[in-house]
Amino acid sequence: MNKIVLDENFIFMHVNPNEKTGFAMRVLALGDICGSIGRQAVKERIPYLKERLGIDFIIANGENSAGGVGITTSTINEILNAKIDCITGGNHSWKNREAYDKFDTEERVLRPQNYPAPAPGRGANIYILPDGRKIAVLNIQGTTFMDALPCPFQAAYDFVNSLDDDVIFRFVDFHAEATSEKKAMGFALDGKVSAVFGTHTHVQTADAQILPNGTAYMTDLGMCGVEQSCLGMSFESVLQRFITKRPASFKRAVGQGALNGLLMDLDDTTGKALSVSLFRENAPRTKATVIDLETDTAQPQEYNAENDADRK
Numbered sequence: 001m002n003k004i005v006l007d008e009n010f011i012f013m014h015v016n017p018n019e020k021t022g023f024a025m026r027v028l029a030l031g032d033i034c035g036s037i038g039r040q041a042v043k044e045r046i047p048y049l050k051e052r053l054g055i056d057f058i059i060a061n062g063e064n065s066a067g068g069v070g071i072t073t074s075t076i077n078e079i080l081n082a083k084i085d086c087i088t089g090g091n092h093s094w095k096n097r098e099a100y101d102k103f104d105t106e107e108r109v110l111r112p113q114n115y116p117a118p119a120p121g122r123g124a125n126i127y128i129l130p131d132g133r134k135i136a137v138l139n140i141q142g143t144t145f146m147d148a149l150p151c152p153f154q155a156a157y158d159f160v161n162s163l164d165d166d167v168i169f170r171f172v173d174f175h176a177e178a179t180s181e182k183k184a185m186g187f188a189l190d191g192k193v194s195a196v197f198g199t200h201t202h203v204q205t206a207d208a209q210i211l212p213n214g215t216a217y218m219t220d221l222g223m224c225g226v227e228q229s230c231l232g233m234s235f236e237s238v239l240q241r242f243i244t245k246r247p248a249s250f251k252r253a254v255g256q257g258a259l260n261g262l263l264m265d266l267d268d269t270t271g272k273a274l275s276v277s278l279f280r281e282n283a284p285r286t287k288a289t290v291i292d293l294e295t296d297t298a299q300p301q302e303y304n305a306e307n308d309a310d311r312k
């Protein structure tokens with residue numbers, strides 16, 4: 001395993017250290033973007049890294065992008081403007097009804113496919129890059145320790161069966177709680193899709209791997225948000241609930257943001273994984289971000305870090 005340090009804020013681990021070639025598709029999947037700091041971190045680093053690393057397509061989970069729980073039209077626009085190509089969702093996609101129209105009209109936004117009909121929006125879509133390559137993305141939600149939705153495995157099989165053979169790049173965001181359910185999904189789809197990755201727990205797992213039949217897999221991508229927090233919330237507020245066993249409102253954490261995810265190179269002729277890399281990225285400018293906790297709006301303050309000069 002190689003450790004590559006691009007600058008002091010960027011580290012990724014190659015499980016199979018192939019350099020990107022002209023015959024590979026490079027895709028980044030980002031874990032749950034959590035609140036203002038998460039959005040600021042994405043805006044700070046993703047446009048730069050997308051160009052620097054030659055990333056062709058970026059998928060990010062956005063169900064907690066508004067205030068740490070839920071998603072709004074405004075946060076959707078903000079994330080898409082930061083060069084994210086597809087926003088996936090989960091159980092919190094439904095919190096803000098004003099976003100439902102956006103689910104219907106914005107093809108780059110997905111919500112879990114296996115919600116009962118009628119549900120706003122769509123759970124899968126095919127995106128065509130300027131060079132003609134087709135990328136299919138499916139968003140599904142687990143049922144273990146979560147709501148009893150229709151079977152996510154059936155939804156995944158239906159998705160695979162619906163695709164034409166020329167759609168070789170296929171990605172599945174499995175928004176689920178149980179590691180066992182996510183691993184089972186990985187093996188169920190091994191060789192049928194390019195990648196299966198989990199979201200929802202906000203904690204990055206160190207199991208980026210290529211399954212026996214060529215599918216990239218990772219149990220959970222982690223979170224884009226305040227690193228020193230309890231899943232994006234302040235430790236103090238979460239601790240109260242654990243200690244007192246009584247209801248207590250969570251407060252959003254403030255502090256430096258980080259990005260967590262999975263970087264993948266896929267074979268351009270088969271769609272199978274050539275390499276997978278654990279993606280962890282600091283966003284130092286978010287340290288200076290001031291958040292209005294009522295409105296979840298963030299304003300980056302003037303940032304002055306001598307050792308940042310060579311990054312942008």
Ligand code: FE2
Nearest residue numbers: 090091092200
């Ligand atoms: Fe979730």
